[in-house]
Every structure is written in C-alpha cells, then in structure tokens.
Amino acid sequence: MKTLHKNKRLHLFFIHILLLSGFSVYSQQDTTVLKEETTTKIDSLYREDQFFFSFTYNTLQNKPSRMAQNKFSTGFSVGVLRDMPINKERTIAFASGLGLTYNNYIQNLSIQGSSQKALYAILEEQYQTNKISQLFIDLPIEFRWRNSTYQSHKFWRVYGGVKGSYLLYDRTVFDGDSGKSIIKGNKDFNKLLYGVYVAAGYNTINLYAYYGLNPLFASAKIEDKNIQLKALNVGLIFYIL
Known part of the structure; x- marks a missing residue:
C-alpha cells in the first residue's frame, strides 16, 4: 500500500x-x-508626417538696370507634408503636401495704371511705399534623407524638392509724390510659379532656401524689354510632428 x-x-x-x-x-x-x-x-x-512653417528674407534676381530692393522683404509659409519611407530603416523617403505662402517684395519698380493695363517704370522720385504682395497655394514634392529612429525625433535631415505655386491673390502698392496707386489681380503676373528648394538642419529648426525657375511676371515690360524677375528666398523652416 x-x-x-x-x-x-x-x-x-x-x-x-x-x-x-x-x-x-x-x-x-x-x-x-x-x-x-x-x-x-x-x-x-513610423512616419515623419509634419506640419511646417517658415520665415524668409526675399530677394529678386534678374533685376532690370537701376532696379533695387531698398528695404527688408519678408515671406511666410505654412503647410503639411505626408511622409512616404522607401527603405527598411525609414531614413530615406519621399513626401508631398499642401501649403500657403505669402511674399512681400519692397523695391523701386513702379507699377501703376490698372489690373488690365499696368505701366512699369524704375522710380527716380521719392516715395513712401512701393511693394508687391502675393499669396500662393503650394504643392511641394520632396526627397528626404534623415538619420532618425522611431525612439527619437531629434535627428539631422536634408530635404530637397520642387514646388509648384498657384497665385491666389496679388496686390501692388505705390505711394509717392505723384499720388497713391493700388492694383489687385494684375493680369501680368504669372499665375503658376515653380521652383526648387532645400531644407537642412537638426531637430526642429532648419535652414531653408527656395529659387524660382520661372519669372514672377508673364508679360510685363519696361521699354519693350520683358521683366524677368525671379525669386530667391532664404530663411528658417520649422517642422512639428
């Protein structure tokens, strides 16, 4: 038992x-x-989908003779980008998005008359205000490199791409000895602008530069010569997840 x-x-x-x-x-x-x-x-x-905003100092290239920028011209952009990684480590990606850009150019190119028939001249007289203001809707497409990981959003980046911009609103103001002239919807402006840009830096704050590949004006002339002004804007861009 x-x-x-x-x-x-x-x-x-x-x-x-x-x-x-x-x-x-x-x-x-x-x-x-x-x-x-x-x-x-x-x-x-893990994606680097981001909201962004930028501040730029705006300059004009291909200026006619005697044309100059005599004050600080500024720009501001805001938008969102959708990240599309293409490698396993997710350090290389494409991105596309949507944004808005507002640019000012303060210079001595007089624009007077009307939106249908504007007259252009280089100012010799004294004036209080002479500027071009434009608002665009942007469609950026960019190629991205970064050394990020999913544990940390603090990393080095180099983003570069192309941007198409459609003109939503424009306004030119001249205020001088001969009077004040304000023109909106000037038909001589290019409705569609396109250019290349690059952003590089660490974490949130990055350097930014944009160069326009086609002119601001489609048909404006001074003394039968086309005005071929192009934009070169440099500044800072901030990315927020």
Whole structure:
C-alpha cells in the first residue's frame, strides 16, 4: 500500500511539473509574439508626417538696370507634408503636401495704371511705399534623407524638392509724390510659379532656401524689354510632428 501511495504521489508530481512547463513555454511564446507584434506595429506607423512653417528674407534676381530692393522683404509659409519611407530603416523617403505662402517684395519698380493695363517704370522720385504682395497655394514634392529612429525625433535631415505655386491673390502698392496707386489681380503676373528648394538642419529648426525657375511676371515690360524677375528666398523652416 505504501508503495502504491508513493507511486501516486510521484505520478501527480510529474503531471504538475509537465503542466507548469507547458504553461511557461506558452507564456514565453505568447510574450514573444506580443513583442514582435508591438515592434512591427511601431515600425509600420513610423512616419515623419509634419506640419511646417517658415520665415524668409526675399530677394529678386534678374533685376532690370537701376532696379533695387531698398528695404527688408519678408515671406511666410505654412503647410503639411505626408511622409512616404522607401527603405527598411525609414531614413530615406519621399513626401508631398499642401501649403500657403505669402511674399512681400519692397523695391523701386513702379507699377501703376490698372489690373488690365499696368505701366512699369524704375522710380527716380521719392516715395513712401512701393511693394508687391502675393499669396500662393503650394504643392511641394520632396526627397528626404534623415538619420532618425522611431525612439527619437531629434535627428539631422536634408530635404530637397520642387514646388509648384498657384497665385491666389496679388496686390501692388505705390505711394509717392505723384499720388497713391493700388492694383489687385494684375493680369501680368504669372499665375503658376515653380521652383526648387532645400531644407537642412537638426531637430526642429532648419535652414531653408527656395529659387524660382520661372519669372514672377508673364508679360510685363519696361521699354519693350520683358521683366524677368525671379525669386530667391532664404530663411528658417520649422517642422512639428
């Protein structure tokens, strides 16, 4: 009887050990699966989708003779970009987005008359105000490199691309000795501008530069010569996740 009782206890002991071992293995497998699923989920959602805004100092290239910018001309942009990684580490990507840009150019190119028939001249007289203001809707497409990881959003980046801009609103103001002239919707402006840009830096604050590939004006002339002004805007761009 003692032997039978002892065998039963051993039998129950081994069953207990087997059950515990099975539970342990199952728990380890379950934990491993959860870890893999968590890692995969984090990696699959890792994108650098960003809101951005920029401040620029605006200059004009290809200026006619005697034309000059005599005050600080500024610009402001805001928008959003959708990130599309193309490598496993997600350090290389394309991005596209939508934005708005407002630019001012303060200079001595007089624009008077009307929106349908504007007259252009280089100012020799004294004046209080002479500026061009424009509002665009932007469609940027860019190629991206960064050394980011999903654990940290502080990283080095170089983003470069092309941007198409459609003119939504324009206003020119001249206020001088001969009077004040304000023109809106000048038909001589190019409705569609396009250019190249680059942004580079670390973390939130980055240097930014944009160069326009086509002129601001489509048909404006001074003394039968086309005005071929192009934009070169440099400043800072800020990215916010």
